[in-house]
Amino acid sequence: MAVHQLVPHFRLGDATAQAAVQFRALLRRLGHWGGLYGASRVPGTEALVQPLQALRVQPGDWVLLHHAIGSSLPSRLLHTQGRRGVVFHGLPSLRLHRGTPAERSVLAGRAQLSGMAAHVSVAIGLSEFASSELSRSGYGEVHTVPLFVEAERFAEERADPALRARLDSGALTLVSVGPMTREAHLEDLLALHREVLRIRPDARLVIAGAVDPTLGALESEAARTPGVTMLGEVSHGERVAVYRSGSVLVSMREQDGSGVGLLEAMASEVPVLAYAAGAVTATLGGAGVAFDEKRFALLAEVAMRLGTDPRLRGRVLSGQRRRLQVLGPGRSEERLSAALESAGLGRPPRPRRPARRKPRVGIVVQRYGPGITGGAEALAGQVVARLRPHWDIQVLTSCATDHLTWANALPAGESRVDGVSVLRFTNLRPRPMRELNARSRRVFGQSLDLGEEEAWMALQGPILPGLWRHLSERGGEYDGFVAFTYLFVSTAWSVPLVGDRTLLVPTAHDEEPLRFDAYAEVFERPRALLLLTPEELELIDRRFPRHARARVVGVGVEPPAVEPGRFRTRFELPGDYLLYVGRVERGKGIPGLLEGYRRLRAALPDAPTLVLAGDASMDVRAEGVRMLGRVSEQDKWDGLAGALAAVVPSPRESLSLLALEAFAVGTPMLGNAVSDVLRGHVERSRAGGTFQDAASFVEAVARVRRERAAMARAARRYASRYRWERVVDAYREEMDAMVRR
């Protein structure tokens, strides 16, 4: 069964959106899949959140509503089939909104809250304070599931450097972060700041968060007050910069519904000074400093001490760090699990001890089938072929053949490919390459929150709700899974669902998305990681030090009988040639290769021909360059055997099957020096060279020409390590250990 979530208005950075994304991550870890649905969504979130109209509730499904004012969703929830629940963050204070345009919305929101009480099976408050409001509103089964913050997202290096530098000063700095609504009591922050100014005239108050438009007069007053900086809405990196620039985080909120801001401050190592109301006391749990009366002159003295006395500050920060450890994601996961179990939604069943001879294994991969090119997909195909005799395999994949669009080219449902059962699931949304590229340019290298990272991941696709429902509901029918390619959500959102029964083949290389913290669980939750090269292990060690047990397994390379002459004749290549086989596109480093080759032609009158084989998505026409298009397997092997060298210009490789295949037929390899993996192959094999620019490319080609015979011997020696029987044994050992557990 699925656990869907309804959000009135989905906007990244908003509390409801943050909670929904966090809940979905927690639900995945509990083995439950569910979609996010918004009554409205801001542009750019369409891949992450579906429109409400797309909600299809199946028998046994759950629907959780995140309640907020101005929402039309309560009536929808009441008439939704399936089991219903409410997630409650808190509502604006009626007292503070009397006589304002929002008064009636606040009233309506409170009436809606009471109106749903009799019709839901479970109510979840995001704090004890929110839960007590739920109980008062008539809810019977109330659970508290606090939100969490991932401390690493608030580390110093995540702070926006420009804002960090701008705010950096020796002055005592009070900071306030979060939407500046009436509940934030801007007037109280200003009153405190004025008192601090009386002690320290250079003191500053930095306020980050969008200001409620109805607070224009207060905003003007703030702008006139010396030392006050109003930043408005800020990005995640800027948020971290504000926290990290603060001497003290001050909260004057009288109705803090979730306490997330306090957790963020604690993660950013800034002492908290907060009015003890709402979720504050329960969130702080004795950490930080809370106060029960707003005596601004007195509080100014306390803030002064807290911001400037190193011993006091050290003690408070140390206590906050301890508190943060208690309030980690594990606690939220436990609480949510308890809430769902009490309402009858336990964890999905695990497989019974198999009586079958062969373990039943699901292979999760983004695309699968004959004619589908791609390193990871080819590897998955080879693993299936080699392990078929030992496992009862079902491939779980998309209907796509094209990795750029994920268009549903093949029919959904079960089919057989080379005698193996393949279950295909429909991709919900084509991949919008232009939008994805634009988003990538905007977010890569930036400090992001979970929602922003997941929005990028969803845009990348493929979105396979059928696969996630299948794993959630029928995952227990498999003894284990092998999932390929960490990058795509087909794997990234599948692995947590069946976590410790999964062997992940991440095919990771050094690329921007690998810096996303959202991928941590993909590397941490599987039973084991099966890696292709020692460089991949080093990379994962660096990026996700808490990763699951990892083992460098590699692949097997077994060339067929080759006839280089056959390739030369077929493609009319009488002289020396360099060969590249793969997708001919910018991301594969083809422009750099063409530039190097142009220099080679200029430097060597008898330069070898450059032969490119594969589907092209760019123009490669140039003197001496032959574009063959896609070639057969046999042509590939024949071509590699006859080449002066294989060239691998891609800066990002997790293995480079092409290099290993070239080595196996005694052909050296010229690889892009930017890739650790290609450098590793060259250093270990001594069968080729690397290049980082046109000049080094010319040099490397000349060296291969001089030392081709010795390199060929070294290449064969190196390739002999890559035998399928070793790979198959490793996969079987890991699966058997998992099944026997």
Next chain:
Amino acid sequence: MKLLGRDIDAGALLRAARERLEARGIRDEALPVEAEPEPVLEPLSFLVRALEEDEDPTVPIPATERGAPASLVRRVFRLACQSLIDEVLERQRRFNARVREADAQLSAEVIQLRARLEALEAAQRNGDRAALLAPRKPRRKRRG
């Protein structure tokens, strides 16, 4: 005022703060904070009241509920005729929303009651009279 925190000596911190205030000749005053809990509203009654309030589309929207001022061109246009239409439409929109909500609420109640009735009828068919008897009235004590 009390300071709360496990990692501080709250008494000493407060004492020191008060001493410094005295030394500076400043008297501190507490800002009164209303701490009463937010009201709990009964939805059907609220919706009925809301429907009543919005029932007459000719009554202008209260000034406090009007949106931000429009641009000059739009304002001229609105001055001419649009403001009345806008107000009427706004009123109508709200009225419709409340009607929908009330309908949703009432029909949800009906569905729940119907399900309960079905369960009771099923229990009756199965001869489970106990389900029909709850809640029992308290017995009168016999006199004498």
